Structure formats: structure tokens, C-alpha cells
Amino acid sequence: MRGMAVTSPVQLDRQRIKELTEREAARLNERTVASQRMFERARKVLAGGVASSYQLREPWPIYLSHGEGQCVWDVDGNRMFDFHNGFGSMTQGHAHPAISRAVSERAPRGTHFAAPTEDGVWVAEELARRFRLPKWRYTNSGSESTMDAIRIARAYTGRDTVMKIFGSYHGHHDTVMVSIGVEYERIGDRENLESLPYGAGIPDEIAALTVAVPFNDAGAMERRIERLDAEGRKPACLIMEAALMNLGVVLPEPGYLEEVREITRRHGIVLVFDEVKTGLTISAGGATEYFGVMPDMVTMAKTLGGGLPSGAIGATEEVMSVVEDGSVYQVGTYNGNPLTMAAARASLSEVLTPQAYEHLHALNDRIVKGCQAVVERYNLPGYAVGIGAKGCVMFAPERIVDYETFKAHQDADLADLGWLYNMNRGVFMTPGREEEWTLSVVHTDEAVDAYVSVFDELARDLTT
Ligand SMILES: Cc1ncc(COP(=O)(O)O)c(C=O)c1O
Secondary structure, three states: OEOOOOOOOOOOOHHHHHHHHHHHHHHHHHHOHHHHHHHHHHOOOOHHHOOOHHHOOOOOOOOEEEEEEOEEEEOOOOEEEEOOHHHHOOOOOEOOHHHHHHHHHHHHHOOOOOOOOHHHHHHHHHHHHHHOOOEEEEEOOHHHHHHHHHHHHHHHHOOOOEEEEOOOOOOOOHHHOEOOOOOHHHOOOHHHOOOOEOOOOOOHHHHOOEEEEOOOOHHHHHHHHHHHHHOOOOOOEEEEOOOEOOOOOEOOOOOHHHHHHHHHHHHOOEEEEEOOOOEOOOEOOHHHHHHOOOOOEEEEOHHHHOOOOOEEEEEOHHHHHHHHOOOOOOOOOOOOOHHHHHHHHHHHHHHOOHHHHHHHHHHHHHHHHHHHHHHHHHOOOOEEEEEOOEEEEEOOOOOOOOHHHHHHHOOHHHHHHHHHHHHHOOEEOOOOOOOOEEOOOOOOHHHHHHHHHHHHHHHHHHHO
């Protein structure tokens, strides 16, 4: 569901945005002095005071103490409705009784064997049913899933080049840390987008093996495939999110995914849908079910483990044959960990039920409509967009369809201010400008209405 950008939006006063940002940042600092103290302690031993660079924040990160249902509490005791949900992992809500029970029943019976268990078989059966792909393997994170999926695709096709969508995030291994958050001016020519390492430590030779193409442009993709083929560098796979979840939310244009499927099939390129964010959040069978387009592989993580580190790869019999015949080592000490599998089973059987998805769709409808009404009431440059449990307000005067339009139109200052407004008014959100909300099955109308009302307050303060 996507609202329309208003046709002649108000001109926002940049000075006003700056003043409000200063006011709200000061207010957040005052409310989070225990986080500040924790940061002083943490920075002595944790690099930057955090466990992952995605948790960094100036002047200090917000440290959490606990979560329950739709809420989290920070170490200052601030209670917030959680729309961050662990970067889109906690679609079940926090401390869901079914998952807590599964974990507490499993723990005293042994938490790790590095041998398969029945729960792991059950989870694979359920994933095969939901995603209509017959063969599965486990990993422990989204990055591991995309890393192994790419290796499988390379082995299956005997090729090295990997194609991805420019601006898309698929985890932190070298092959996919390419052409993500780069400056607009460095993107290069649309027909020949640059292969740019994302951060230091990635060899140029590795980055050059990954070729990015624009989202929502099947023609540009096919032309690039043909040129790569002529150079003897045909891609092994195309790895992509069917709906982009790391540039806000960007939906595929009608017919785009079908064309991508047809082109990759015609060229013998393995189509990998990275469902780390979309799988189990936008529908029971992820993007594969939602859009009705069948990839050759899917990669999953996040919501799969119900809060425990998890990941999975699903594939056709043909593609997974390179694992089954022993030519690819798809391995890992913790793959299929019993505790994770117990949590995943409880989640898939008791929590992420058909009724849960109905609830998520209804809630998302309510929040998207509510946010879109605010955009229209105040004539803001932007629009609300949502799908399943995910969505956001895109602060952009024009519709964003790919990385180029995102970089050209997204109002980053406004996105930052929106985050501060949320944090100061009981709405916990991801700090990144590229992120979106994730609803959980235990979210209520009250939480969603609180989100909309904070947005209304922001819009009012900006325009009056
Ligand atoms: C689409 C997508 N793929 C892969 C990953 C990597 O997952 P992880 O952080 O579990 O390694 C992410 C993480 O945000 C993601 O959004």
C-alpha cells in the first residue's frame, strides 16, 4: 500500500528544522543520562561503546534494559512502543510466552550438539511449505545466509560475477558490501553503475566481482547482463530484495519482478530473493508468496529465530544439488542450533499464524493511512508506504523507485528530526535514515495511533 506524494507540497523552512533538531536532541540527552553513563563505561572496552557499528549513535547510544510485548525500556526507565523491533527481527513481539516457553523447555535438555534435531526437521518442512522451495539449510545470520547462497550459486553455474541492486544491503561479507550507501555523485552512469566498496577493508578486486544495477529497471538489468556476457563475465546470480527494505520501503513496480524472473531464467542466472527482512514479515511465505514470483533461492534470518540468532537458505532441488553432492561445503558449528530451532518452531507454529498476518495487515493499513492523512493535512513533501509488517514515511517530494531517486529526493534532515521526535515521545525507532518500522503481532491500535500522533505533532511544529 502506497500513498501518493502531494502535488504541490509546502516549502519547509530549513532553519526551523535545524532549531527543532537542536531542541529535540537536547531533550533526548536530558532523558538518557543513564545511557550516557553506560556509554562512558562501555566505550572503555567495546569499540565505540557498542556491539555492532549499526548501534552507534552520537552523542551516545540508547542502552536498553528489557522488552515485553510491544514495548521496550531503556536504562533510564523510559518505556517506548517498539517499532525498531531489533532491525525487523521481533515480529513476534518481545518475550512472547510461546517462545519463552520453548526456550526454557529446551535449555535444560541441552542447548548445543552440532548434530541435527527433530525441531530442525520440522522447521525446514514448514519453510518448504510456506516458500514452496524444497531444500533447506541453516545458518546463524542474514550475512551467513547470503554468503552461502552466493557460494552455492557460483558453484552451480561455474561463474564468479554476482549481480545485485544498487543501494541494497545484504549483510556484511565482502561480496555484498558493494555499492550501498555511497554519495549520489559517485554512483556513475545508470547503464554502468560503479562497483564501490562499502567501507574500508574490502579489496577492489573483490568489489569488482559484484555488479550493481538499478531497481525497478529490468531493461537496464538485461543490457548489463548482455554486456557482461560479451566480456565473459556473466553473473552467477542476481541477489535482490523483492521489495527494498534498506532505502525506507521501495515497492516493485507492477510487472518488474516477473520480468526479472523471465530475464534471469533466460540467461541461466540464479535468482536469489533475499528475504532476510521480507520473509515472515510481509506474509507467511514472504515476498515469494506476496508477489507470486518464484526465485531459485531465498535467504532468511531475523524473524525466523524469534529473537535468537538464526538464518536459513531455501533452494530448488537443482540448485541445492551442489550441496548434496558434496561439492559446496555449506557448514557451521551452530547451524540448526537446538535452542534456535525450538524458538523457530514455536514461532512458526504458535505465533506467526494466519490470524497473526491478518492482524499485521490490518495494523499496517491503519498506520499507513494515518501517516498519509498527516502528509495530506499538512501538505508535506512525502508519502506513506507499507507492506505486511513493514512501512515508513518517505520524506521525499517525489516517489522513490530506486537508489538514484532515493539519494536525489530523500530529506535526510527531516528523517533525523522524525527519529528524535519519536524517541522523545515514547516511540522506539531505528536510528538509520534508510530504515522502516516493523510491527509485531502484539502491537495494538494504541501503539499505532501513538506513532501517527507523534508524526502529526512533528508536522504541526514544522508548518506552523
Ligand atoms: C536484506 C538483508 N539481507 C541481509 C542482512 C544481513 O543480516 P545480518 O545482520 O543478520 O547478518 C540484512 C540486515 O539488515 C538485510 O536487511
